[in-house]
Amino acid sequence: MSAEAGMQAWLASRVETWRQLAPQLEALEKRRDHTPAEALQAIELYRALGRDLSIARRILPASRVTKALEHSYAKLHSIIYRKPHDWRARLLTLFREEIPEVARELRPAIFWVTLLFVLSAGAGWWLIARHPELISLLASEEMINGVERGRLWTEGLLNVTPSSVLSIGILSNNIAVSLMAFCVGVFFGLGTFYIIATNGLMLGAIFAFTHQHGMAGELLKFVTAHGVVELSVICLAGAAGTMLGEALIRPTHATRRESFQHAATKASRLLVLCALLLIGCGFIEGYLSPDPDFPMASRVIVGFGYGIVMIGALTGHLFGRKRVKPGVDS
Secondary structure, eight states: OHHHHHHHHHHHHHHHHHHTHHHHHHHHHHOOOOOHHHHHHHHHHHHHHHHHHHHHHHHSTTOHHHHHHHHHHHHHHHHHTSOOOOHHHHHHHIIIIIHHHHHHHTHHHHHHHHHHHHHHHHHHHHHHHHOGGGGGGTSOHHHHHHHHTTOOTTTTHHHHSOHHHHHHHHHHHHHHHHHHHHHGGGTTTHHHHHHHHHHHHHHHHHHHHHHHTTOHHHHHHHHHHHHHHHHHHHHHHHHHHHHHHHHHHSOOSSSHHHHHHHHHHHHHHHHHHHHHHHHHHHHHHHHTTTOTTSOHHHHHHHHHHHHHHHHHHHHTGGGTOOOOOTTSOO
16 A cells, blocks of 8 residues: 555656656757757756656556656657757768769769760751751751841840849759759659750750851850850759669669668759759859850850869869878778
8 A cells, every 4th residue: 555655646746747748848859059058957857757767667567657758758869869950060061071972973874974965965966967957856946047047046135134034044944954854863764864865966956057057156155154064064963863763773772762762862962062053054144154245265264164163062172071192081
C-alpha cells in the first residue's frame, strides 16, 4: 500500500511538468538561435525526462504515460543532437565543397554533353549550308524575313524594350531551358540528349543562315558577351539531367526511387549555381549585348572573363576553397 501511495504521489508531482513538455518541445524545435542559458535548460530537461522515463518503464510498463514520455524523449534527443543551423556556414559549404564535388563527379557527363552540343551545332551548320530552304524548320518566319532584308532580329532591341524588362525576359527563358534540360533527364537521359541536340542544331543552323547573308559576324558580336557562360550553363544543366537518367538505369541504392532521390538532391546543388550564373547572363544580354556602341574587344573580355568566374565557381576557388597539392586528398 505504501508503495502504491508513493507511486501515486510521484505521478501527481510530475503530471504538471509533463503537460508543459509539448509547448516546450515545440518552441525548442522551431527556434535555432538559442542562447547558452536556453541550451542548458534543454539539457537539464533532457536529463530529467530521462529519469522520469526510466522510472515509468519500471513501474508503468506499456502504459500510455510511458509511451508519451518515450515520444517526448526521442523528440528532445533529436532537437539537442541536430546539427547547428548557420546559414552563412551552410552556404560556404555548399559553394566551396558540395557544388565542386558534384561538378567533379559530372566531368565525364559534362564532356559528352558538350560534345553532343558542338556536334549538333556542326550538323545544323552543314544542314543549312547544303539545304538553305530547311531554315524554316528551325527559325521563325519573322527572323528569316529580317535576315533576308539584311537586318538581325537583335538590332534595335534596346529601342523597343527597356533593358530591365529585356533582361528579366531573357533570364526567365534561359532558366526555363536549363530546367527543361535537367528535368527531362528523368526519361532515362534521352530527354536531356534531345534538348541539348535541338539547341545545338538550332544554333548552328542560325549561324549558317546568317553567314549566307553576310551577317554571321554581327550575330557573333551579339552572342560573345553572354554566350560563353549561357551555353555552358545549358550543358551543365544537361549533364545534371543525365545524372537523373543514370540513377534510373543503374541505381546505386537499394531501390530506383532511393537512387533517383539521391541523384536529384546532388544535381540540384549544381542547379543553384547555374541559376546564379544565368542571372549574370541575363544582365549582360539585356544591357550590354544589344548595345551597338559596346566594342567587340570589350565583349570578348566580358564573355571570357565571366567564363573564368564560372570555372572558379565550379571549382570552389571563387568562394575561398583552398587549392589541394598533388598527392594530397581534398
